[in-house]
Amino acid sequence: MTTEHAMTEPKPIAQREQSPTQTHEVKRVAPETPLRDLMEGDARREIRVHEHGLMALVDVMPRLAPEGQTADQAIVQAARVSYGAGTKKVNEDRGLIRYLLRHRHTTPFEMVEFKFHIAMPIFIARQWIRHRTANVNEYSARYSIVHDRFYRPAREGVRKQSATNRQGGEESFNLADPAQAKTADEYLAYLDEVEALYAKYQQLNEAGVSRELARIGLPVSVYTEWYWKCDLHNILRFLSLRIDAHAQQEIRDFASAMLQLIEPIVPLTVEAWRDYELESVRLTRLEIEAIRSIRQGGDAELATDNKRERAEWAAKRESLGL
Numbered sequence: 001m002t003t004e005h006a007m008t009e010p011k012p013i014a015q016r017e018q019s020p021t022q023t024h025e026v027k028r029v030a031p032e033t034p035l036r037d038l039m040e041g042d043a044r045r046e047i048r049v050h051e052h053g054l055m056a057l058v059d060v061m062p063r064l065a066p067e068g069q070t071a072d073q074a075i076v077q078a079a080r081v082s083y084g085a086g087t088k089k090v091n092e093d094r095g096l097i098r099y100l101l102r103h104r105h106t107t108p109f110e111m112v113e114f115k116f117h118i119a120m121p122i123f124i125a126r127q128w129i130r131h132r133t134a135n136v137n138e139y140s141a142r143y144s145i146v147h148d149r150f151y152r153p154a155r156e157g158v159r160k161q162s163a164t165n166r167q168g169g170e171e172s173f174n175l176a177d178p179a180q181a182k183t184a185d186e187y188l189a190y191l192d193e194v195e196a197l198y199a200k201y202q203q204l205n206e207a208g209v210s211r212e213l214a215r216i217g218l219p220v221s222v223y224t225e226w227y228w229k230c231d232l233h234n235i236l237r238f239l240s241l242r243i244d245a246h247a248q249q250e251i252r253d254f255a256s257a258m259l260q261l262i263e264p265i266v267p268l269t270v271e272a273w274r275d276y277e278l279e280s281v282r283l284t285r286l287e288i289e290a291i292r293s294i295r296q297g298g299d300a301e302l303a304t305d306n307k308r309e310r311a312e313w314a315a316k317r318e319s320l321g322l
């Protein structure tokens with residue numbers, strides 16, 4: 001009988017073909033200037049987010065940089081390889097990084113990578129995992145017991161449904177108004193009820209229900225953890241989307257913690273990204289035409305009936321002081 005085992009059984013050593021790998025000479029090259037650890041010897045750098053959340057930077061590539069430089073140097077090094085020159089003076093490096101970011105030359109920014117250990121509620125993890133360019137390893141609730149940790153906003157942080165944005169929460173309930181305070185309290189009581197399911201989860205685990213099935217009755221406010229590694233180009237994209245006011249407040253809190261951790265390691269890049277991306281305003285053709293119309297005595301009205309586009313233009317006009 002042919003079995004899978006029989007088919008894959010290794011040959012005796014004497015019968016093996018010669019190894020296909022070769023041995024090469026390795027030349028070790030010392031750095032031209034002393035190198036420093038960009039995390040200054042720290043094993044990790046942690047920021048607590050909410051009551052149970054964690055954003056921890058655990059590693060960075062490059063971890064070492066010449067004295068007086070940051071990981072921005074790896075971006076410059078990659079960009080300059082195209083014309084064979086290495087890193088130049090810091091102010092020239094800054095100019096190059098700003099040029100690269102302004103003109104969306106993305107690959108040099110992929111030369112820097114960050115690895116994080118993050119603990120966040122599952123409803124945030126669901127939004128986060130949509131950023132497909134990262135490498136992720138998540139805590140397994142099939143293998144291990146889910147910890148008794150749930151996210152809940154503070155009483156004064158219970159948000160109302162936005163009237164203008166179907167996807168968003170806006171201002172908080174006014175707790176000075178008894179009717180609104182009652183609604184906020186009802187919401188927190190509802191969270192109490194779903195968190196109480198944890199006791200049932202534990203009891204069913206102990207009674208022998210598999211962990212993979214016991215977990216499915218827990219709410220999405222329960223915490224998960226993962227290691228998340230991503231290159232700087234895609235981290236900046238993640239931050240642009242998730243620091244933005246349209247993103248849910250809870251994921252914005254994690255994104256701003258991430259930004260705080262990476263900024264000292266790539267300060268020139270973060271500065272350029274703030275200038276050309278985060279705090280910039282992108283104009284559409286219709287918006288440019290509306291601005292041009294001002295010079296001809298127009299009122300900068302947008303030539304569209306689309307309500308959402310008009311609302312976006314109103315927000316841009318306000319930020320531009322038009």
Ligand SMILES: Cc1cc2nc3c(=O)[nH]c(=O)nc-3n(C[C@H](O)[C@H](O)[C@H](O)COP(=O)(O)OP(=O)(O)OC[C@H]3O[C@@H](n4cnc5c(N)ncnc54)[C@H](O)[C@@H]3O)c2cc1C
Pocket residue numbers: 130131132133134234237241242246247248
């Ligand atoms: C405020 C907000 C609201 C949202 N609402 C919803 C919603 O209601 N429903 C919903 O489903 N999603 C929603 N999303 C998720 C959103 O649509 C994106 O999926 C998410 O933001 C990831 O963005 P990304 O594709 O740019 O990121 P990434 O997946 O990190 O991709 C980064 C870049 O790499 C490219 N890329 C990724 N994978 C590949 C690949 N395999 N091959 C080639 N290129 C690749 C992408 O095109 C992109 O340019 C929302 C996001 C935000 C910020």
